[in-house]
Amino acid sequence: xxxxxxxxxxxxxxxxxxxxxxxxxxxxxxxxxxxxxxxxxxxxxxxxxxxxxxxxxxxxxxxxxxxxxxxxxxxxxxxxxxxxxxxxxxxxxxxxxxxxxxxxxxxxxxxxxxxxxxxxxxxxxxxxxxxxxxxxxxxxxxxxxxxxxxxxxxxxxxxxxxxxxxxxxxxxxxxxxxxxxxxxxxxxxxxxxxxxxxxxxxxxxxxxxxxxxxxxxxxxxxxxxxxxxxxxxxxxxxxxxxxxxxxxxxxxxxxxxxxxxxxxxxxxxxxxxxxxxxxxxxxxxxxxxxxxxxxxxxxxxxxxxxxxxxxxxxxxxxxxxxxxxxxxxxxxxxxxxxxxxxxxxxxxxxxxxxxxxxxxx
Amino acid sequence: xxxxxxxxxxxxxxxxxxxxxxxxxxxxxxxxxxxxxxxxxxxxxxxxxxxxxxxxxxxxxxxxxxxxxxxxxxxxxxxxxxxxxxxxxxxxxxxxxxxxxxxxxxxxxxxxxxxxxxxxxxxxxxxxxxxxxxxxxxxxxxxxxxxxxxxxxxxxxxxxxxxxxxxxxxxxxxxxxxxxxxxxxxxxxxxxxxxxxxxxxxxxxxxxxxxxxxxxxxxxxxxxxxxxxxxxxxxxxxxxxxxxxxxxxxxxxxxxxxxxxxxxxxxxxxxxxxxxxxxxxxxxxxxxxxxxxxxxxxxxxxxxxxxxxxxxxxxxxxxxxxxxxxxxxxxxxxxxxxxxxxxxxxxxxxxxxxxxxxxxxxxxxxxxxxxxxxxxxxxxxxxxxxxxxxxxxxxxxxxxxxxxxxxxxxx
Numbered sequence: 001x002x003x004x005x006x007x008x009x010x011x012x013x014x015x016x017x018x019x020x021x022x023x024x025x026x027x028x029x030x031x032x033x034x035x036x037x038x039x040x041x042x043x044x045x046x047x048x049x050x051x052x053x054x055x056x057x058x059x060x061x062x063x064x065x066x067x068x069x070x071x072x073x074x075x076x077x078x079x080x081x082x083x084x085x086x087x088x089x090x091x092x093x094x095x096x097x098x099x100x101x102x103x104x105x106x107x108x109x110x111x112x113x114x115x116x117x118x119x120x121x122x123x124x125x126x127x128x129x130x131x132x133x134x135x136x137x138x139x140x141x142x143x144x145x146x147x148x149x150x151x152x153x154x155x156x157x158x159x160x161x162x163x164x165x166x167x168x169x170x171x172x173x174x175x176x177x178x179x180x181x182x183x184x185x186x187x188x189x190x191x192x193x194x195x196x197x198x199x200x201x202x203x204x205x206x207x208x209x210x211x212x213x214x215x216x217x218x219x220x221x222x223x224x225x226x227x228x229x230x231x232x233x234x235x236x237x238x239x240x241x242x243x244x245x246x247x248x249x250x251x252x253x254x255x256x257x258x259x260x261x262x263x264x265x266x267x268x269x270x271x272x273x274x275x276x277x278x279x280x281x282x283x284x285x286x287x288x289x290x291x292x293x294x295x296x297x298x299x300x301x302x303x304x305x306x307x308x309x310x311x312x313x314x315x316x317x318x319x320x321x322x323x324x325x326x327x328x329x330x331x332x333x334x335x336x337x338x339x340x341x342x343x344x345x346x347x348x349x350x351x352x353x354x355x356x357x358x359x360x361x
Numbered sequence: 362x363x364x365x366x367x368x369x370x371x372x373x374x375x376x377x378x379x380x381x382x383x384x385x386x387x388x389x390x391x392x393x394x395x396x397x398x399x400x401x402x403x404x405x406x407x408x409x410x411x412x413x414x415x416x417x418x419x420x421x422x423x424x425x426x427x428x429x430x431x432x433x434x435x436x437x438x439x440x441x442x443x444x445x446x447x448x449x450x451x452x453x454x455x456x457x458x459x460x461x462x463x464x465x466x467x468x469x470x471x472x473x474x475x476x477x478x479x480x481x482x483x484x485x486x487x488x489x490x491x492x493x494x495x496x497x498x499x500x501x502x503x504x505x506x507x508x509x510x511x512x513x514x515x516x517x518x519x520x521x522x523x524x525x526x527x528x529x530x531x532x533x534x535x536x537x538x539x540x541x542x543x544x545x546x547x548x549x550x551x552x553x554x555x556x557x558x559x560x561x562x563x564x565x566x567x568x569x570x571x572x573x574x575x576x577x578x579x580x581x582x583x584x585x586x587x588x589x590x591x592x593x594x595x596x597x598x599x600x601x602x603x604x605x606x607x608x609x610x611x612x613x614x615x616x617x618x619x620x621x622x623x624x625x626x627x628x629x630x631x632x633x634x635x636x637x638x639x640x641x642x643x644x645x646x647x648x649x650x651x652x653x654x655x656x657x658x659x660x661x662x663x664x665x666x667x668x669x670x671x672x673x674x675x676x677x678x679x680x681x682x683x684x685x686x687x688x689x690x691x692x693x694x695x696x697x698x699x700x701x702x703x704x705x706x707x708x709x710x711x712x713x714x715x716x717x718x719x720x721x722x723x724x725x726x727x728x729x730x731x732x733x734x735x736x737x738x739x740x741x742x743x744x745x746x747x748x749x750x751x752x753x754x755x756x757x758x759x760x761x762x763x764x765x766x767x768x769x770x771x772x
Contacts (some may be wrong), residue, residue: 056451060444157543167545168439168467257443259467264440321435 022207024200041192045185059184061296066191067252069292070198070275073285076244079274080283081206082238083218084133085141089246089273094156094265096122096247097254098163101171106161111174111255115194119247125152126243133239134232149267156262159291168261171254191252195289198248203285205241214238218283275328280333281342290343298331299324363564386694387423388700389414389430390449390457392464393594397437399546401600401685402623402677403460406482406611407432408679409456409674419665423689424696430458439463443471450475455701459483462546465505473502478691480506480684482753484622484645485549486513489735490771491711497553499771502735503538504703506710508684508728509645510741510763512621514772516554516594516759518741521618522641524561526617532591537563538616540581540605541596544572550621552763553772554594573597575604582609585616594745595620599629606636610763617641625676630746638748641758643741646679646724648755651722676755686718687737734770739763 002169015021025031044062045052045191060326100118103109109117129148133141163169170204174181174190175185181187205211213234216224272295280291306320339346369452393407394400411432418427431449432492435441442464449457454477459465462483469488472479481488484507486499493501493504506617510518520537527535537558547696555565561566566588571581584603585593593616595602602624630637647653662682664670669752687710694712715727730736 057448060448166548167461167463170467170470257440259440259443261439261463261467263463279403324520 016079017323022202024203024207038192038196042189044057045188047185050145056184059188060299063184063188063191064296065289065293066188066195066274067113067249067256068273069195069245069249069289070252071249072158072273072280072292073199073288073323074242075273075284076250076277076280076282077202077205078238078242078243079348081211081218081275082214082235084137084223084235086148086239086242087267087270087274088129088146089242090267090269091149091152092122092126092243092246092263093250093253093259093273094262095125095243095249095268096155097171097260098169099247099248100251101169101254102162102342104172108235109174110284112176115248115251115255118245118251120151122247122250123240123244126246127236127240130236130239130243131233146267149270153262153265156265157211163181163260166262168259168263171258171260173258174255181190187256191256194248194252198245200286202245206285210237215283218289272328275332277342278332279342281344284344286343286347287342287344290347294331294343295328298327302327370519386426386429387427388444388449388454390454391430391432391686392442392445392459393434394437394455394460394500395434397435399437399461399598399600399623401629402598402626402675403437403628403768405628405675406677406681407434407460408666409662409678410685412662413682413685414458415665416662417447417685417689423480424701435464439467439742441594443467446471450477455703456480456692456706458684458688462549464545464639466545469500469502469505473501476504478504478506478688478703478706480508480688482681482684483546484509484511484515484543486511486547486553486769486772491735492733492735493771495771497767497772502771504546504707506687506735506737507620508687508737509680510643510724510726510738511736512550512596513553513769514736514739514763515622515643515645515741516550516596517557517645517763518743519594519621519641520554520558520561520563520592521761522743522759523619524563527591529768534562534564535591536566536589537713538566538585538588538593539568539573539596540585540593541568542601543570544573547573547596548598550594553769562731563592569593571597571601571605573601575600578608579612581611582643583612585609586614588667590616592617592619595624597621598624603629603633603637606640607635610636611674622680623677625744625746626677627673627753627755629673630748630755632730633748635748637746640746642744642745642746644676644755644757645738645742646683646726648675648679648744649674649758651723655721655724658720659724679724683718683721686721686725687713687716687728689716698738734765736765739765754769 019187045059046053071093075086078084078086096118099121100114103114103117132144136144157166174187192361206348213229214227217231217234221231276291276295277288279294281287301326303320306323391410394403395407414430417423421427435445435446446468448626456478459479459481462485464487465481466482466487468479487503488505488507490499491501491503493499518563539551539555540658551568558565569581569584571578593619601618618640622639622643623646625640625642628681649654659679659682660670663672664676691706691709692701694709695701698705711730711732714729717725717727726740730737739762741761741763742757743761744755747754
């Protein structure tokens with residue numbers, strides 16, 4: 001009976017302990033895969049003389065996926081994991097951007113520190129606007145957060161001391177140890193580092209006592225309360241955590257663009273954040289990233305298609321802006337109908353298919 | 362599958378070919394608002410810019426070859442403008458035809474650093490101070506140019522007209538009010554013009570805010586009526602001004618309205634109907650019905666997007682053309698001075714004295730730029746809308762020449 005156990009690859013995944021069930025990555029292969037992906041991403045901005053792996057335009061898209069992804073993960077923690085709703089996420093995103101620019105411009109805080117500090121300031125704002133969540137839920141909560149969106153938007157346009165008013169404010173560049181991170185190639189690493197840290201933090205949070213409390217509140221708030229979970233605390237806390245992510249994402253956005261203006265943070269962006277997590281998969285950390293990538297790339301792909309089509313279809317140029325918006329709307333509707341669990345679920349199905357190939361049953 | 366591969370290969374080939382042939386062309390970025398809050402005036406102006414560039418290309422281009430230009434509709438969202446700008450810098454544009462005040466002002470430090478001449482459709486006074494010597498806290502904007510009177514000078518001209526009008530009507534202490542959105546564009550002339558109105562003996566009231574997006578503005582009209590203002594300066598663009606005029610007509614306001622250069626045109630007058638009757642506004646070039654010699658070239662350019670030649674072009678169209686032609690002249694001078702580069706274009710612009718581009722006599726106002734003063738022109742045409750049951754027209758009722766006071770630089 002001396003079969004060497006290590007020689008056998010188990011058919012399927014068997015978790016024999018609770019610890020194994022809550023690892024960050026489901027399998028060692030998945031972990032190595034993720035590490036390899038990050039290393040690969042690190043290579044992308046490199047340039048060898050004239051030859052560059054990625055143009056600035058593609059890098060710009062990846063950076064966008066990065067900062068929006070961080071903010072979307074915050075919203076997913078609130079919506080997908082705690083079962084609440086927010087229509088004011090763009091306002092928190094904007095607050096982070098303004099706060100970071102303000103800390104840098106008015107207080108001389110280096111951008112390196114301004115970004116996390118802006119995250120903390122946004123957390124406070126999130127906690128404040130999360131207070132109604134202690135009492136109301138569902139559609140009523142949606143409208144309460146909608147108010148946050150409008151209050152903050154108006155604040156951005158008027159608070160000259162903080163945001164520069166309607167003219168907006170300039171956001172300085174990122175520097176590290178006196179070395180200016182100038183241009184997209186450098187900034188890509190900053191965003192990548194934040195993505196890795198924030199997504200690991202997010203995954204870890206959900207493995208902790210607090211994270212499980214969030215999920216319990218989502219699944220059945222009455223049972224959760226009976227088990228001794230303080231509903232008020234976790235509902236409001238979830239808003240705080242969500243705002244922290246939004247603030248970090250917004251600060252990264254502000255310093256990337258170099259300019260922050262209240263126009264960028266409208267209700268439309270809030271809805272787009274919701275779109276990202278619905279398409280990606282509610283309650284999935286990886287799905288958040290997939291959904292964000294989808295939402296960022298979709299308009300670009302439509303644009304490329306329309307530009308190709310303009311030679312054949314007259315007037316395609318003028319309708320481009322409309323087609324871009326319509327494509328996003330259509331994508332959300334189609335996802336709700338055909339893939340309500342989002343891209344994360346689709347990804348699992350694809351993996352399962354290849355695992356069993358060619359003997360899928 | 363094979364067809365997909367072919368299509369991709371073909372697309373890549375086309376892109377590569379495009380990149381190769383574009384290597385030595387002059388690249389120009391054209392930022393326009395066709396779908397945003399100011400699209401009502403953004404369309405005719407953007408069309409003027411695009412037509413003029415296309416016409417120049419058909420005539421052999423600028424400085425010995427066709428130029429490559431890309432028109433981007435940024436929907437009046439400043440952040441989108443900044444992102445587009447970054448993309449263009451990467452693509453190697455040498456000059457930009459821009460649009461709004463918020464984005465142009467936000468881009469000032471970047472275009473100065475990258476040395477890219479930026480021809481905006483924003484005539485904000487803040488952009489006229491290349492060396493930062495203004496006494497009202499203006500920051501240096503060395504690479505910003507625009508064709509037309511600054512918003513502040515235009516408003517001063519209207520105040521002059523209003524002062525004369527009040528005198529003729531025997532109004533003892535006329536009241537003046539600024540109306541506009543809380544946005545960099547309507548805010549640009551607010552302080553400068555209020556100060557000038559005070560100097561001219563007006564009582565200046567608290568500004569009244571109305572959105573750049575058209576809506577129901579009866580509340581604002583009621584405030585205006587209560588305030589008893591005699592003259593109201595409308596700092597928004599045509600679209601929202603139409604709504605405001607109509608709302609105020611309903612409420613029964615009898616204030617004399619005065620629109621800035623983007624606040625009224627033939628389209629807006631038609632849409633507002635009788636409510637626009639008597640409104641006074643600023644025009645920065647010849648209008649379509651003018652018989653100036655330069656209108657022949659304008660009509661030829663117009664045929665680029667309207668082969669029949671029957672389209673009526675609102676006043677903004679001509680300013681778009683002027684903006685492109687000043688840039689063209691500067692680029693050609695730059696080519697002779699050693700190459701079409703940002704700094705060369707800038708010095709060529711700053712060498713222009715009472716300059717009118719060839720073929721546009723009587724259309725573009727003679728303009729002068731110097732290394733210390735980017736107020737191209739300080740001459741302001743004042744027009745009045747006349748809307749009667751059977752005829753609608755705009756007619757020129759005056760001209761003002763605002764002095765180039767050093768203390769007004771950058772303000």
